[in-house]
Amino acid sequence: MTLAPPPAGGSRPGSGAPTIREVARQAQVSPMTVSRTLRDDPGVSAATRARVMDAVLALGYRPNEAARTLRLGRSSGLIGLVVTNLANPFYSQLTLGVEAVATEHGMRVLLGNSGSDPARERQLVHDFAARRVAGLIAVPCHNDHSHLDPGRLGGLPVVLAGSPPVKIGVDAVLLDDFTGSWEATRHLIARGHRRIAFLGLPASTWTGSERFRGYCAALEEAALPVEDRYVWRRQAGAAPAQQATRELLDDSDPPTAIFAANNRNTVGAYRAIRQRGAATALTGFDDFELADALAVPLTVVAYEPREMGAAAARLLRDRIGNAGAAQAPRRVVIPTTIVEYGAAAGEPA
Amino acid sequence: MTLAPPPAGGSRPGSGAPTIREVARQAQVSPMTVSRTLRDDPGVSAATRARVMDAVLALGYRPNEAARTLRLGRSSGLIGLVVTNLANPFYSQLTLGVEAVATEHGMRVLLGNSGSDPARERQLVHDFAARRVAGLIAVPCHNDHSHLDPGRLGGLPVVLAGSPPVKIGVDAVLLDDFTGSWEATRHLIARGHRRIAFLGLPASTWTGSERFRGYCAALEEAALPVEDRYVWRRQAGAAPAQQATRELLDDSDPPTAIFAANNRNTVGAYRAIRQRGAATALTGFDDFELADALAVPLTVVAYEPREMGAAAARLLRDRIGNAGAAQAPRRVVIPTTIVEYGAAAGEPA
DNA sequence: CTGTTAGCGCCTTCAG
DNA sequence: CTGAAGGCGCTAACAG
Numbered sequence: 001m002t003l004a005p006p007p008a009g010g011s012r013p014g015s016g017a018p019t020i021r022e023v024a025r026q027a028q029v030s031p032m033t034v035s036r037t038l039r040d041d042p043g044v045s046a047a048t049r050a051r052v053m054d055a056v057l058a059l060g061y062r063p064n065e066a067a068r069t070l071r072l073g074r075s076s077g078l079i080g081l082v083v084t085n086l087a088n089p090f091y092s093q094l095t096l097g098v099e100a101v102a103t104e105h106g107m108r109v110l111l112g113n114s115g116s117d118p119a120r121e122r123q124l125v126h127d128f129a130a131r132r133v134a135g136l137i138a139v140p141c142h143n144d145h146s147h148l149d150p151g152r153l154g155g156l157p158v159v160l161a162g163s164p165p166v167k168i169g170v171d172a173v174l175l176d177d178f179t180g181s182w183e184a185t186r187h188l189i190a191r192g193h194r195r196i197a198f199l200g201l202p203a204s205t206w207t208g209s210e211r212f213r214g215y216c217a218a219l220e221e222a223a224l225p226v227e228d229r230y231v232w233r234r235q236a237g238a239a240p241a242q243q244a245t246r247e248l249l250d251d252s253d254p255p256t257a258i259f260a261a262n263n264r265n266t267v268g269a270y271r272a273i274r275q276r277g278a279a280t281a282l283t284g285f286d287d288f289e290l291a292d293a294l295a296v297p298l299t300v301v302a303y304e305p306r307e308m309g310a311a312a313a314r315l316l317r318d319r320i321g322n323a324g325a326a327q328a329p330r331r332v333v334i335p336t337t338i339v340e341y342g343a344a345a346g347e348p349a
Numbered sequence: 350m351t352l353a354p355p356p357a358g359g360s361r362p363g364s365g366a367p368t369i370r371e372v373a374r375q376a377q378v379s380p381m382t383v384s385r386t387l388r389d390d391p392g393v394s395a396a397t398r399a400r401v402m403d404a405v406l407a408l409g410y411r412p413n414e415a416a417r418t419l420r421l422g423r424s425s426g427l428i429g430l431v432v433t434n435l436a437n438p439f440y441s442q443l444t445l446g447v448e449a450v451a452t453e454h455g456m457r458v459l460l461g462n463s464g465s466d467p468a469r470e471r472q473l474v475h476d477f478a479a480r481r482v483a484g485l486i487a488v489p490c491h492n493d494h495s496h497l498d499p500g501r502l503g504g505l506p507v508v509l510a511g512s513p514p515v516k517i518g519v520d521a522v523l524l525d526d527f528t529g530s531w532e533a534t535r536h537l538i539a540r541g542h543r544r545i546a547f548l549g550l551p552a553s554t555w556t557g558s559e560r561f562r563g564y565c566a567a568l569e570e571a572a573l574p575v576e577d578r579y580v581w582r583r584q585a586g587a588a589p590a591q592q593a594t595r596e597l598l599d600d601s602d603p604p605t606a607i608f609a610a611n612n613r614n615t616v617g618a619y620r621a622i623r624q625r626g627a628a629t630a631l632t633g634f635d636d637f638e639l640a641d642a643l644a645v646p647l648t649v650v651a652y653e654p655r656e657m658g659a660a661a662a663r664l665l666r667d668r669i670g671n672a673g674a675a676q677a678p679r680r681v682v683i684p685t686t687i688v689e690y691g692a693a694a695g696e697p698a
Numbered sequence: 699c700t701g702t703t704a705g706c707g708c709c710t711t712c713a714g
Numbered sequence: 715c716t717g718a719a720g721g722c723g724c725t726a727a728c729a730g
Contacts, residue, residue: 017481017503019707030717035709043715060501065479066415066425067707070722076415078459086448092441099435099462108476110427111460113448127457130414132366152409154366271642293620295644368723379701384725392699416723419706 018059027055038063069132079316080128082112082121082138089288090263090305091139094161097309098137105317107134116141116236129153135316137161137309143204157319159312163206165329171315173308173332177207177285180301180336181214184283185259187299187338189222193257193281197230197248199241199269200261208233211261211285230255241268249278257281263288270296287339297342308334367408375404387412418481428665429477431461431470431487438637439612439654440488443510446658447486454666456483465490465585478502484665486510486658492553506668508661512555514678520664522657522681526556526634529650529685530563533632534608536648536687538571542606542630545573546597548590548618549582549610557582560610560634579604590617598627606630612637619645636688646691657683 024031029048037044037052044052055061069076079102083091099109110133112124118141125147128136135157138148149168150158160172188196198215201208212233216226229251232244241264248255249272258273258280260266266284273280274295284291287302311332319327373380378397386393386401393401404410418425428451432440448458459482461473467490474496477485484506487497498517499507509521537545547564550557561582565575578600581593590613597604598621607622607629609615615633622629623644633640636651660681668676 017478017505020709021707031708032717033715036716039709045715048715060503062475062479062503064419064481064707065476066481067419067722068709070413070416070419070706070724071708071710073722086441086445087438089436089438089441092435092438092444095441095460096435096462099460108480109460111444111448111458113445126411127414129366130411131457132413132415154409154411156366267639270639274642290616290619290639290643293623293644294639295642369725370723380723381701381725382699385700388725394699397699413723416706417725419708419722420724420726422706 017064018061020061020063023052023055023059023061026059027051075134075320076132077107078110078128078131078133079107079313080110080112080125080131080133080136080138082114082124082128082136084114084116084121084139084141086111086113088263090286093305094139094309094312097306097311098313099309100306101310101313101317114139114141118142118144122147125153129156134320135159137312137316139163143206157316159315159319161308161312164331169329171312171319171330171332173312173315173334175207175303175308175334176336177210178214178217180285180303180338181211181259181261182218183214183336183338184285184299184301185215185218186221187340188257188259188281188283189218189224191257191281193255194224195227195230195253195255195257196224197255197258198233198261199235199244199258199265200231200233201236201265203233208261215259215261233261235268236264238264238268238271241265242272243268245269245272246276249273249276249280254278255280257283260284262286266291266298266300270294270298292341294342297340299338299340301336302339303334303336366413367410369410369412372401372404372408372410375408376400384412424483424669425481426456427459427477427480427482428456428662429459429461429474429480429482429485429487431463431473431477431485433463433465433470433488433490435460435462437612439635442654443488443658443661446655446660447662448658449655450659450662450666463488463490467491467493471496474502478505483669484508486661486665488512492555506665508664508668510657510661513680518678520661520668520679520681522661522664522683524556524652524657524683525685526559527563527566529634529652529687530560530608530610531567532563532685532687533634533648533650534564534567535570536689537606537608537630537632538567538573540606540630542604543573544576544579544602544604544606546579546604546607547582547610548584548593548607548614549580550585550614552582557610564608564610582610584617585613587613587617587620590614591621592617594618594621595625598622598625598629603627604629606632609633611635615640615647615649619643619647641690643691646689648687648689650685651688652683652685 020031020034023034034052037049081098086092102109114121137159139162143166145166145168148158150156158170164172200212203209219226235241235244258269260269263286283299285301287300291298291300369380369383372383383401386398430447435441451458463470486508488511492515494515494517497507499505507519513521552558568575584590584593607618609618612635632648634650636649640647640649
């Protein structure tokens, strides 16, 4: 009786989405009957059902998902995904993998781009938690994972992608960073290279550290020294990597080969090598489009970034399924393969 | 009194996120006081505030965003974004632009990848509407836009990106497809080319049609014929484009230049040209990483895909702001520029 | 300064 | 087969 003055006249004004009550009024039934009809509850007569459906169509009614989630006490059916930089194809592929698996389970993806800003990452995580996402997948941009602790997130299931959890007990999907780098470096050594440079991410990152470790292991195994002047590991973007490569090529005793520890560094190194017309062999972690058809032969450490996202989503799905069953943290390691593109890499000078 | 049996003992079990009542009980106040404290309402004493905050921290409480949205009758603060293929850098950049502007306004992005499947696109749109997103940005994958009509979506603001609305009145962000293609083709003509092939998307798509129109206009203007055997417009991916280019190069009177109407076709054409070592000049719509450093000189129609996403988000923001004020549909056209990479394109044979 | 009442939109439970 | 009551978590509006 004390309902807010309902929109007058026939069709609704553009004042927002219709509610179940408006449909009920239009169909001359109770809201309950509308609810039952829409949920295909058997106990509704054909005639009533028809009238309700007419009203639903006429009004363009669609149940408010947030309200029903609240009522049913269920999760929102949302997976929160926090990546560092969607412009990097690695992350957009990963996102695609998450989206695909989420869709298989009728879930949707809430996307956040941290831009490698720890504060922004934390903010996104908190916001997603407040929105009651069913689970969270994150590519952390630094080593403090305290904001990703499910214990502080109301028991929210969390899965990390790209780096292992630090002081929190959550599942993770990792690349086989060490093996990939090790094999890539061995590949160069097998080609006769002795002066092999390393272009990588900062040592503080998991990826930067593991890939450097693989590089070192291969050198050590071949009784080759790790020389400081061949190691550049501060640059995260393509432009600085290009500059670093120029300096490497200008060395009095320049490297005959370069191992770039991620696609940004590979691209930068490629540009510099091509500009100089150098014969330096180039191998890089991460495959990317056109890597096979550049002006310089390239060998890459390849893997399926989409599969990483899919694997993360599956780990999350398991946790969401049995929320109660405390299971030990799991790890999925995505394998890497060495792919040699173009003509055989040039022999060392 | 008839509250559900509360979790026994001290700290909460891992049964989900705590509610405001649990915090209230812990702090020995009413839920209202907790609510006020968290919303920085001035009318709370320092002592009470402290007790409440202690409880909040102890329990890791975070207000349920869905519940408060429901109560306040506000929008969810979510922007729904439906793209066709996130693996294409064009769309991931666009997504980044949307995300950035959304963030500026405290909103988040709900992401859906349609995979160019009309049914999936429709499903995503309906689902997002049911989740009460504040607005929707879509890159439609076909010409039937009926499912994107705000009239059928409870007045939900909608913005299209990439192609103009068909039979619905919504805002759109478009590229200057015609001008870009026209200029690119003129550029080739100015270089002396007379046999210029067109590699494009199907004629049924807006983009495919407009870019072909630009190509035709430039030829016409130069009194050159549009020859069927130089026009391939069925291929949407790089592999078919590569094959099409092979056939073009095998023609008895092969083109001296190719205009590829999108990055997929450009990549395919590039591969074929490089493989054959052909001197065919290549120009393509869409800029992409490494376009400047390939083995074949390339000219591209460049623009800011991120700005497209940002512009779409801004149009949406305006609509969300004044939901009532019915304003005529607007269009933002993103300009394109011709960028010539590498050495001057080879003179025609 | 704090608490009570009521209700956002929906659906489970129980009556008719 | 249909309706009425009640409450999910939260917060305006109104007491006290």
